[in-house]
Structures are given as C-alpha cells and as structure tokens.
Amino acid sequence: MTKPCVCVTGSTQGIGFAIAEAFAKTGARLVINSHEPNSTSVRALAKLTECHFVQADLSSAEGATSFVEQAHQKLGSLDTLVNNAGIFNDSDFGTLDETLFDSAFNLNVKGYLFAAQAFCAKVRADQDGASIICIGSTNSVSAERNSVIYDSTKGAILMMVRSLAVSLADRGIRVNGVGPGIIQTPLTQPGLDKGETRAVLTRQIPLGRIGKPEDVGGAAVFLASPEARYITGQMLYVDGGIIARQISWDEPV
Ligand code: NAD
Numbered sequence: 001m002t003k004p005c006v007c008v009t010g011s012t013q014g015i016g017f018a019i020a021e022a023f024a025k026t027g028a029r030l031v032i033n034s035h036e037p038n039s040t041s042v043r044a045l046a047k048l049t050e051c052h053f054v055q056a057d058l059s060s061a062e063g064a065t066s067f068v069e070q071a072h073q074k075l076g077s078l079d080t081l082v083n084n085a086g087i088f089n090d091s092d093f094g095t096l097d098e099t100l101f102d103s104a105f106n107l108n109v110k111g112y113l114f115a116a117q118a119f120c121a122k123v124r125a126d127q128d129g130a131s132i133i134c135i136g137s138t139n140s141v142s143a144e145r146n147s148v149i150y151d152s153t154k155g156a157i158l159m160m161v162r163s164l165a166v167s168l169a170d171r172g173i174r175v176n177g178v179g180p181g182i183i184q185t186p187l188t189q190p191g192l193d194k195g196e197t198r199a200v201l202t203r204q205i206p207l208g209r210i211g212k213p214e215d216v217g218g219a220a221v222f223l224a225s226p227e228a229r230y231i232t233g234q235m236l237y238v239d240g241g242i243i244a245r246q247i248s249w250d251e252p253v
Pocket of ligand 1: 016
C-alpha cells in the first residue's frame, strides 16, 4: 500500500510538530515547515518516517503556494495539507494597529487559503482521499478579551472550512478543522507561566488540565483518515470541554 503524503505548515514546534509526529507514527511521508531555518525537528521526525523540511513564509500567497509546490516536488504527490502556522499578536483593543491586523490575517487566514488552493491544484482527478485540515481554535466560536484580531482570524477559519468543504466536495476533497483549546506550546508558555494564570485556566477546563500538543495530533490524523470519509465541513474541538461549558451557579474557585 502506498504511504499517504502529508504536509504541515508551521510544524517545527508546538501543535504543528505534534501533528506531524502523529502522522509520522502512522507511517505517512512528511514535509514540515517554518519561516525560519530548522534542522532539529526534521531530524527527530526522520527517525520515524521519511521527512523533509521546506523553509517558507506562509504569510503571503506566494509563500504558501511555494511551500505546497516544494512539498509536492519532494514527495511526488500530496494527500493531506494541514494548515497550522498561526500567530497571536493582539494587545489592548485601543492600541491595535494595521500592522498587527495585517500580520495576523496574512498568516492565519491568507496563508491557509492560498496553501489550500495550491494543494488542490496538485490533487489528481483520479486521486482518492485527499483532504485539507485547518487548525482553528475555540476562539473560532468563543471570544476572549483583547483578542479581536485573533478571534476574527479564527472565526474566518471556521467559515473557510465550511466554504471550501462545499466548493471542493465534487472533487472528493474533504475539508475539516481542528479547534484546540488551551494547549501548552512555545506560543502559550509565557502566558501560562504568568502569576496564577495556569491555575485560573485549569479550574475552568472541565477535564481539569491544560492541553498538550499530542492531544491535538490524533484528531488531525483521524480527520485525514479513511475512517472520516463521510466527514467534511466540520470543526472538531480538542479543548478539554471548554466550549461545552455554560456559566455555572457553583463556579469552582
Ligand atoms: P507556536 O508558536 O508554538 O508554533 C508555530 C509554528 O509556526 C512554529 O513552527 C513557527 O516556526 C511557525 N511559523 C510562525 N510564523 C510562520 C510563518 N510566517 N510561516 C511559516 N511558519 C511560521 O504555535 P502553536 O501554539 O503550536 O499554534 C499553532 C496553531 O494552533 C496556530 O494556528 C494557533 O493559532 C493554533 N492554536 C493554538 C492554541 C494554543 O493554545 N497553543 C490554541 C488554539 C489554536
């Protein structure tokens, strides 16, 4: 049986790396990515499977297209694209500016869309099981204070998943999302380590702990697998129950 070919954007650390690792454990052939040079992550994954690294900045249409084209060149075919590279750079609403807005939308939204377009151009008419997975967030549906730019980018991803799912269904390309809750990664670590933050957050998560990047990997592997053949246009939240929770009469303190 031929091994699936998977490319993951923003995958040298954090959630992207864990997703790549989860695919590596299934024997998939991989291309990982960052805008910065990296050799350690690719070496670690190469112990598990064939793994290549493509340096590309995913925050422009050109960078996103170039990443997918280079990934296709390295693997000869592509079955799954995982759009993961994203940033959080909001500050107080009153001081936000156009530069922050553009950098977040360029990477978190534009990069996803043009990587998806380039991926679809590489999917052959006779190819079975191609799919795109977009990393959204609990912020796709629930707002956080002082996060209007990030919340808006992740809300856009929820609709991008649905819209692409509808547009690409007749080509047999499924499009789904994974919406992590609070996951400990280099992005969130500094915030989690501030004062009582970790304890305050943990008390509000029904499953009673901050997520680990490995918690997200399995969801992406499932959505790309034949087991998910009738699933498209969905966002699977991997959040320890955050979104399921209503405000409570007996809030834990
Ligand atoms: P992270 O900062 O730890 O890792 C981001 C990765 O993207 C790194 O490999 C980095 O090199 C790469 N990257 C950054 N800018 C890039 C660019 N311009 N082009 C290409 N690659 C670039 O982040 P993370 O916490 O692992 O988050 C990954 C994704 O998950 C993001 O889309 C984020 O919004 C989403 N997410 C994270 C959490 C969380 O709690 N950590 C929760 C919900 C959603």
